[in-house]
Amino acid sequence: MNRILPVLTVVLVIVALWYVAAVGMNRAWVYDQASRAGVEPPGLGGLITATINQERPVLPAPHQVAAELWKSTVGMAVTSKRSLIYHGWITVSATLLGFAMGTVLGVVLAVGIIHNRAMDLSVMPWAIASQTIPILAIAPMIIVVLNSVGLQGLVPKAIISAYLSFFPVVVGMVKGLRSPDQMQLDLLKTYNAGDAAAFWKLRLPASVPYLFASLKVGIAASLVGAIVGELPTGAVAGLGARLLSGSYYGQTVQIWAALFAAAIVAAGLVALIGVAERGALKRMGMAR
Amino acid sequence: MTLVVLSLMFWAGAWVLNVGLAQSAVTRSRAGRLLVPAIFGITVLVVWEGMVRGLGVSPVILPPPSAVAARIAVSLPTLWADFLQTAVKGALLGYLIGCGAAVLTAIAIDRSPFLQRGLLPVGNFVAALPIVGIAPIMVMWFGFDWQSKAAVVVVMVFFPVLVNTVAGLAASDRMQRDLMATWSASYWQGLFKLRLPAAMPFIFNGLKIASTLALIGAIVAEFFGSPIVGMGFRINASIGQLALDMIWAEIAVAALAGSAFYGLVALIERGVTFWHPSQRH
Incomplete structure (x- = not known):
């Protein structure tokens, strides 16, 4: 509980700095308008009210972003093309589909890697090396190529998400499945347990904490993948499309609202996995 | 069809060879460990080559590796210009500024546990956010050239490095700090002689995470607007022309640059944290 006060202070400082920055960055426009209208530039009070209430500010003030968020989530029908819930759902559905695909693939590959030495030696270095490659950069290409094969809509985005969430899961699961120490494995051997029994009764349960840690990384990566995957399709639907169309038309408030919606979604998804983690670890008696 | 069968046979042969190698004593040596991958x-x-040629896959969908290699050989000057624009000006500069700022911020809030307790959860939260999303805003603020890309990279790398540095500065244990105190070391002496060196493994962990983020940030930011040079621009423009060999060539360059960058950071880490158990073999 002693963390709430410091966090609140930091958040308040950030908001205050934000307002100062908004006044500073939007000032030029106000002065420009004043000189065009041939009137004296406003004083400090007038300047502040003029800068934080512009329609297309360089930096929208926090309350403008909050108002836009409120307007485009609560104040609008969910089916509307301008509703952030509609766009958010499109992104989230691609994220979740991709995340599920990536997780299943990652777990399967990890199981293969720990049971087959040749696979371990040949695939693992590449899996690690692939982390250093900016995979996100090829997202547009994947979308376009899949489009030309006839795959459209949800699946191409989900494939990018799957690709991004796949490697954290592989690396985490390999670590987790190897985490039981030699003593425990030897004990199972004295019980005459085979590889399968050792896997189900020891390795898999031992890997659960590692799995959840990599799931958290994986779902955040999935969301980034889904958002970037929406960019090259020409801003049709989704949070990425809102970012892109906002940047085309100079709608800064819309960009910031979409950005915050993405942040809220990311935080929500990670928190959801956190809840599942706590529940699972508690049931398994591993809660710390 | 023969090409497909041949490539499948090659695959089977290589797999048998790898299984054999994996079980032999070859993999004990360093060379053997490199040989299998x-x-x-x-x-x-x-x-890839055999399948694409054998099945007659259109080069618009997937070009064979040989075509990509030929494209790289032909357009080296273009690739070099793109590399300079995106990787050196955008990613590297942003990386240096962002990481420097993060380490300095961590040291600045080091003396205030209150600020740390407040900033750490916020930093952790921000590190999980899709920060690439700020790319359109940065392009609007700093223009199309590399400055906006560097700005995106600064924001992307800042929080992972900050969180890791703060965790690292807390890594030295009580006993060691007490020892410094018995030598009547000042705060700064304690910081430079004990706590910063002890934090290095953590800092380098953050730096390594950031090194992969930097290139991604610089490339994706170019999708929102760029001059007519740069890796992200080239990828985006080549999609329009369906010049998939050019895209794969850029990806090869990006992969090389990313791996080299990561390798460089890992090499520096080995030199700086030679004392850490994970570096001793």
Whole structure:
């Protein structure tokens, strides 16, 4: 509980700095308008009210972003093309589909890697090396190529998400499945347990904490993948499309609202996995 | 069809060879450990080439590796210009500024536990956010050239490095700090002689995470607007022309640059944190 006060202070400082920055960055426009209208530039009070209430500010003030968020989530029908819930759902559905695909693939590959030495030696270095490659950069290409094969809509985005969430899961699961120490494995051997029994009764349960840690990384990566995957399709639907169309038309408030919606979604998804983690670890008696 | 069968046979042969190598004593040596993944990598390239040629896959969908290699050989000057624009000006500069700012911020809030307790959860939260989303805003603020890309990279790398540095500065244990105190070391002496060196493994962990983020940030930011040079621009423009060989060439360059960058950071880490158990063999 002693963390709430410091966090609140930091958040308040950030908001205050934000307002100062908004006044500073939007000032030029106000002065420009004043000189065009041939009137004296406003004083400090007038300047502040003029800068934080512009329609297309360089930096929208926090309350403008909050108002836009409120307007485009609560104040609008969910089916509307301008509703952030509609766009958010499109992104989230691609994220979740991709995340599920990536997780299943990652777990399967990890199981293969720990049971087959040749696979371990040949695939693992590449899996690690692939982390250093900016995979996100090829997202547009994947979308376009899949489009030309006839795959459209949800699946191409989900494939990018799957690709991004796949490697954290592989690396985490390999670590987790190897985490039981030699003593425990030897004990199972004295019980005459085979590889399968050792896997189900020891390795898999031992890997659960590692799995959840990599799931958290994986779902955040999935969301980034889904958002970037929406960019090259020409801003049709989704949070990425809102970012892109906002940047085309100079709608800064819309960009910031979409950005915050993405942040809220990311935080929500990670928190959801956190809840599942706590529940699972508690049931398994591993809660710390 | 023969090409397909041949490539499948090559795959099977390479797999048998790898299984044999994996069980033999060869993998004890360092060279053997490099040999097995190398064989696997070559297999992937051969099967890719054979499948694409054998099945007659259109180069608009997937070009064979040989076509990509030919494209790289032909357009080296273009690729070099793109590399300079995106990787050196955008990613590297942003990386240096962002990481420097993060380490300095961590040291600045080091003396205030209150600020740390407040900033750490916020930093952790921000590190999980899709920060690439700020790319359109940065392009609006700093223009199309590399400055906006560097700005995106600064924001992307800042929080992972900050969180890791703060965790690292807390890594030295009580006993060691007490020892410094018995020598009547000042705060700064304690910081530079004990706590910063002890934090290095953590800092480098953050730096390594950031090194992969930097290139991604610089490339994706170019999708929102760029001058007519740069890796992200080239990828985006080549999609329009369906010049997939050019895209793969850029990806190869990006992969090389990303791996080299990561390798460089890892090399520096080995030199700086030679004392850490994970570096002793």
